[in-house]
Structures are given as C-alpha cells and as structure tokens.
Amino acid sequence: MLNKEAYLSAKIFADDIEQKATRDGFGTGVVEAGTTDARVVVLSADLKESTRAEVFEKAFPDRFVEMGVAEQNMATVAAGMALANKIPFITSYAAFNPGRNYEQIRTTIALNHAAVKICGMHAGVSVGPDGATHQMLEDIGLMRMLPGMTVIVPGDATEAHKAVIAAAKTDGPVYIRFGRSATPVFTTPETPFTIGKALRLFDPINPEVALLSTGALSYNALLAAQMLHEQGVGAIVLHIPTVKPLDTEAVLEVAKQVPAVVTIEEHQAHGGFGSAIAECLAQSHPLPMRILGVQDQFGQSGTPEELLRHYELDSESIVKAAKSLLAL
Amino acid sequence: MALTDSDISQLENTAEEIRETIISMLVAAGSGHTAGPLGMADIFTAFYFHILKHDPLHPDDADRDRLILSNGHIVPVRYAAMAHAGYFDVLECATLRQFGSRLQGHPERLRLPGLETTSGPLGEGLSQASGMAYAFRMDEKKNRVYCLMSDGEQDEGNIWEAVMFAGKYRLSNLTAVMDRNNIQIDGMTEDVMSLEPIADKYRAFNWHVIEVDGHNVRQFIEAIDEAKAVVEKPTIIIAHTIPGKGVPEIEGDYRWHGKPPTKEEAQRFLKEIRTMNGKVTQEYA
Ligand SMILES: Cc1ncc(C[n+]2csc(CCOP(=O)(O)OP(=O)(O)O)c2C)c(N)n1
Numbered sequence: 001m002l003n004k005e006a007y008l009s010a011k012i013f014a015d016d017i018e019q020k021a022t023r024d025g026f027g028t029g030v031v032e033a034g035t036t037d038a039r040v041v042v043l044s045a046d047l048k049e050s051t052r053a054e055v056f057e058k059a060f061p062d063r064f065v066e067m068g069v070a071e072q073n074m075a076t077v078a079a080g081m082a083l084a085n086k087i088p089f090i091t092s093y094a095a096f097n098p099g100r101n102y103e104q105i106r107t108t109i110a111l112n113h114a115a116v117k118i119c120g121m122h123a124g125v126s127v128g129p130d131g132a133t134h135q136m137l138e139d140i141g142l143m144r145m146l147p148g149m150t151v152i153v154p155g156d157a158t159e160a161h162k163a164v165i166a167a168a169k170t171d172g173p174v175y176i177r178f179g180r181s182a183t184p185v186f187t188t189p190e191t192p193f194t195i196g197k198a199l200r201l202f203d204p205i206n207p208e209v210a211l212l213s214t215g216a217l218s219y220n221a222l223l224a225a226q227m228l229h230e231q232g233v234g235a236i237v238l239h240i241p242t243v244k245p246l247d248t249e250a251v252l253e254v255a256k257q258v259p260a261v262v263t264i265e266e267h268q269a270h271g272g273f274g275s276a277i278a279e280c281l282a283q284s285h286p287l288p289m290r291i292l293g294v295q296d297q298f299g300q301s302g303t304p305e306e307l308l309r310h311y312e313l314d315s316e317s318i319v320k321a322a323k324s325l326l327a328l
Numbered sequence: 329m330a331l332t333d334s335d336i337s338q339l340e341n342t343a344e345e346i347r348e349t350i351i352s353m354l355v356a357a358g359s360g361h362t363a364g365p366l367g368m369a370d371i372f373t374a375f376y377f378h379i380l381k382h383d384p385l386h387p388d389d390a391d392r393d394r395l396i397l398s399n400g401h402i403v404p405v406r407y408a409a410m411a412h413a414g415y416f417d418v419l420e421c422a423t424l425r426q427f428g429s430r431l432q433g434h435p436e437r438l439r440l441p442g443l444e445t446t447s448g449p450l451g452e453g454l455s456q457a458s459g460m461a462y463a464f465r466m467d468e469k470k471n472r473v474y475c476l477m478s479d480g481e482q483d484e485g486n487i488w489e490a491v492m493f494a495g496k497y498r499l500s501n502l503t504a505v506m507d508r509n510n511i512q513i514d515g516m517t518e519d520v521m522s523l524e525p526i527a528d529k530y531r532a533f534n535w536h537v538i539e540v541d542g543h544n545v546r547q548f549i550e551a552i553d554e555a556k557a558v559v560e561k562p563t564i565i566i567a568h569t570i571p572g573k574g575v576p577e578i579e580g581d582y583r584w585h586g587k588p589p590t591k592e593e594a595q596r597f598l599k600e601i602r603t604m605n606g607k608v609t610q611e612y613a
C-alpha cells in the first residue's frame with residue numbers, strides 16, 4: 001500500500017519515527033546551497049536562531065546579513081541584491097515575511113522576477129502558545145496569487161533540505177513555508193523531490209477516496225489512510241509539496257481513480273492549497289470535495305496538538321471528513 | 329499632588345509583587361518572554377497605580393486614558409499589572425498562553441477587556457496611538473494616549489512613519505515610552521541594527537525627548553508630568569532599563585528575551601525578588 005518508489009522512512013508507522021522541524025531542513029539545506037553556489041546569501045530580521053539562518057552565518061559569516069527587525073527593508077534590499085547577481089534567502093516568521101512585506105515582494109521581487117527565495121518560518125497554528133498574531137494562515141494564498149512565484153510547502157525536514165537546494169537552482173522568486181514544531185520525518189534522502197512534482201505516499205488496491213495534502217500534515221493524511229484501511233476504506237494519499245506550479249497531471253490522475261477527494265493544509269481553507277486543487281478539478285474533472293484547513297478563523301494560544309485537534313486537522317478528523325464525504 | 333516617599337515605596341512594593349507574578353505565570357506557561365516584562369515592571373506599576381486615568385471595573389469608559397502596548401511580547405507584565413490593579417483575579421494569570429485562556433501569548437483586544445489593541449507583530453503601536461490621539465483631539469477630548477515601545481522595534485519603518493506623522497500634527501496628547509534595554513533577539517541593539525543617537529533622531533522629527541532611569545518610579549512619573557506640560561509637540565520618554573531587572577543572574581542578558589524560567593530557576597528568582605536581592609534577609613533575618 002505504501003508507495004515503494006517513495007522510499008519512505010523505515011519507521012513510517014512506528015511511535016519512534018524521527019521528529020524534526022522543517023525549519024531545521026532550511027538550516028542544513030541553505031548551507032549546502034551556499035557551498036555549491038557562492039552567490040547564495042542569507043538575510044535575517046532579528047530571528048537568526050529560530051529561523052536557523054544562524055547555521056548559514058556560522059558556515060559563511062561574510063554572506064550573512066543582519067537586517068534588524070525590518071522585513072520590508074529585507075525584501076527590498078534582497079530584490080536589489082538579486083538584481084546584482086546574488087541569490088538571497090530572506091528569513092523571518094511567515095506572519096512578517098511574506099505577511100508584513102507583501103507589497104514589496106509583489107513589486108520588487110515578483111514583478112521583477114528577481115531570484116529572491118522567501119522563507120517563512122513558524123507558519124500555521126502549530127506555532128502553539130504564541131497565539132494568533134504569530135500563526136500565519138494566509139501566506140500560501142498570498143504567494144500563490146503572485147504571477148511567476150513558485151510556492152513550496154515541504155512535508156518534513158528532509159524534504160525541506162531538498163526544497164531549499166532546489167530553490168537556489170531555480171530561476172526567479174520562490175516562497176518556501178516552514179513550521180516551528182518538530183514533526184515526523186517520513187521521507188528519506190532517497191525519496192524523489194522535484195519542484196512541481198507530487199508524490200504518492202499510499203496506494204490502496206481499491207481506492208474510494210483520495211487525500212491530497214501539503215506540508216507536514218501529509219503525515220497525518222498518511223496516518224488517516226492507514227486508519228481508513230483498517231476500517232476497510234481505501235484512501236490514496238497524494239503529497240503535494242509544490243503548491244505552485246501545481247502538478248495537475250498527478251492531481252487529475254488521482255481524481256480519475258476516485259469519486260471524491262479531501263484536501264488538507266495548515267492554512268485558511270479559503271484561498272490556499274485546497275483552493276488550488278479546487279480550481280484545477282472544477283475546470284477539468286469536477287467531483288465532490290472537502291477542503292480541510294482553518295475555517296475562516298484566526299488561531300489562538302495552545303499546544304500544537306491541542307490546536308491541530310481543535311481545528312480538525314489531526315488524523316482522526318481527516319478520517320471523519322473522508323467518511324462523511326463518502327456518506328459512510 | 330506631590331508624591332511622598334511612602335507613596336513611592338508603596339509603588340516599588342507593588343512592582344516587586346508584579347515581578348513575582350510574572351515569574352510564576354511564565355513558569356506555568358512553559359514559554360514566553362522574561363527579560364522585557366521584568367524590565368518594565370516599574371513603569372507598568374507607575375502607569376496602572378498612579379498615572380492612568382482608568383477604572384478597572386469599567387474598562388470601556390470612554391474618557392479613560394489609553395495605554396497602547398506596541399511590543400506585545402512583553403504582555404505578561406501588562407496582564408500582571410492589570411490583575412493586581414483589579415481588572416481580573418490574579419489567579420487567572422496562571423492560564424497565560426494556555427488553550428482557551430483570555431491571556432493569549434500576545435495580547436488580543438477582543439479577548440480581554442482593557443487591552444486597547446492587539447499586538448505582537450512589532451512596529452505598529454505608535455501609528456495606532458497616533459490615530460487615537462488625532463481622533464481625540466478632533467473631538468476635543470482631554471484623555472491622553474500613551475504608547476509603550478521597545479528599542480528593537482525601532483528597526484521597523486512603520487515606527488518612523490508614525491514618528492513623522494505625530495511630529496507633523498503636533499500630537500501633544502500622545503506620549504511614547506521606549507524601553508531602552510539595549511537588547512533584542514539576535515544580540516545587543518547596537519550590534520544588530522544601531523539606533524544611536526536615538527534621542528537626536530526623535531528631536532529631528534520634532535518630538536520632545538526626555539531620558540530617565542526606567543527603574544526610578546519618581547523620575548518616570550515626573551517625566552510624564554513634564555510631557556503633559558509640553559503642548560506643542562508629542563513627547564517620547566526614553567526609559568533606560570535593565571532587561572530581567574530584579575533577578576541579578578539574568579539582568580542584561582539578551583538570551584533571556586524569549587524564554588521562561590524552569591521550575592528550579594523560578595524558585596531561585598522568586599527568592600531573589602522576595603528578599604530584595606538579599607537585602608531583606610540580611611537586614612531582617
Ligand atoms: C514584525 C515583527 N518581526 C519580528 C518579530 C519577532 N520578534 C519578537 S520580539 C523581537 C525583538 C525585538 O527587540 P525588543 O523588543 O527590544 O526585545 P526585548 O528588549 O523585549 O528583549 C523580535 C524580532 C515580531 N514580533 N514582529
């Protein structure tokens with residue numbers, strides 16, 4: 001059932017599967033990108049430890065630039081650097097980057113098609129106790145609406161590492177979304193990653209529903225598929241780390257195998273990943289769908305687990321949504 | 329009315345109680361910011377127990393003074409001061425940052441009466457305070473607007489847009505207070521993004537500038553009185569503070585910006601605060 005070609009973790013359903021935050025993959029990935037390409041520079045807005053930009057600073061102190069708490073300046077300085085032959089990675093919390101500096105990104109990075117790599121950390125409700133102000137839930141929407149912007153939401157730290165390296169090699173602007181909390185590392189170095197390609201994680205013999213998800217919640221989708229399997233319901237899991245450009249081929253291929261799909265994201269249900277899937281399906285292969293995400297609300301303080309349960313993004317809630325969609 | 333020495337020592341005692349509450353609530357929360365809240369305990373005490381025209385039982389009173397907290401991450405000190413002032417039971421402080429609590433990790437106006445606005449994302453308070461001050465002046469209202477800011481957030485361009493606006497419109501009913509504790513997250517402010525000469529910068533933008541020792545309650549209250557007497561400009565009080573003030577082992581250390589004490593540390597910190605850093609036990613033991 002697990003897709004062998006995905007080369008998933010040997011401990012995929014074990015309790016002691018390795019846990020790591022996707023932002024850790026940024027730290028290691030950007031050092032590797034910086035090693036292969038001397039044009040890579042990293043900018044920090046007074047958050048070098050929690051964004052892991054500090055890992056790059058240690059490796060390449062001369063290519064690390066401290067901006068202070070000034071995200072708008074960071075985006076526009078980076079645009080200037082990109083137009084002067086650098087590959088800048090700009091780092092802060094997603095609420096501020098691309099939250100605060102959206103228009104600067106729109107005009108000076110997107111409209112210029114400048115090779116700035118926007119890294120938004122601490123996205124989603126799993127930020128936990130900091131509360132709504134810091135739990136960015138609108139960034140995927142903001143970024144995927146910009147023409148020419150690539151949008152990547154890695155599923156785990158290993159994939160984040162690969163995404164950062166791939167972003168450095170891609171022309172033009174890229175947004176990469178990272179999380180604060182440690183989440184299961186379900187992929188391995190052997191797992192294929194290409195910008196714009198989706199990955200089947202779970203392929204049952206008699207699929208009745210498909211779970212399409214992005215980011216770390218793809219692991220919850222996988223757990224949900226396993227639970228559904230135990231209840232006799234076949235659920236395909238398609239992990240889609242690149243929200244834009246969307247792998248429409250893979251999405252449509254899955255959609256043609258099942259009567260209904262559920263999408264899962266740690267983002268507003270309006271305008272994000274689920275909307276991107278709905279746009280694709282509605283125009284090419286309409287079918288019943290549920291968009292799981294935060295339903296037009298802000299986040300709040302709590303532990304990541306409490307909040308994922310509250311906003312119905314845990315594996316049990318995914319199972320429930322899939323079954324209600326199939327009227328089971 | 330002049331403040332007597334006993335008024336001052338009463339305020340100082342209240343500040344110590346607020347520091348104790350801050351430590352306790354941070355330990356219970358298991359996350360949150362320690363340095364900023366402890367450093368601003370004296371100033372919050374001065375506001376809630378002397379300066380502000382406010383009524384804890386009627387937080388929506390239209391004529392109240394407004395206290396805008398721009399650097400929302402130090403909100404534990406505001407919650408603690410509000411609780412001690414009678415806005416809500418001090419016991420509720422133990423719910424800080426927990427699921428369902430009104431005491432969110434960063435202040436949310438719609439959840440707790442008396443907060444005036446929502447903050448956490450830095451650099452947005454002074455503009456809102458300026459908007460309030462401008463609106464009150466349009467309505468010929470006499471209440472005053474105070475805006476607390478940090479030094480790290482002076483890096484934000486939004487602040488300087490507000491500084492220009494308030495200077496241009498001579499918002500003398502607006503008093504800003506800067507927590508000049510010299511730290512931010514990545515290190516000392518002068519290393520991360522140098523601010524000096526910060527007083528001259530405000531003067532150049534047509535503000536009246538006063539510099540005080542942020543732990544000297546009398547000096548701070550006198551500065552607020554001076555600000556009220558300046559009618560042609562907004563005033564900023566640059567309050568020189570010690571981050572982590574009251575707990576010598578963490579004072580001045582930027583690494584305490586964003587972490588809470590452990591249970592063991594908290595026991596030690598509380599003892600240091602309760603004994604006025606050894607003074608009580610030495611003198612009265
Ligand atoms: C717009 C924005 N960018 C980044 C942050 C993250 N952040 C929280 S506090 C802080 C440091 C600011 O320095 P300061 O307020 O002086 O810290 P303190 O003295 O309280 O330790 C930063 C960068 C934020 N809250 N808002």
Ligand SMILES: [Mg+2]
Pocket residue numbers: 478479480507508509510511512
């Ligand atoms: Mg500071």
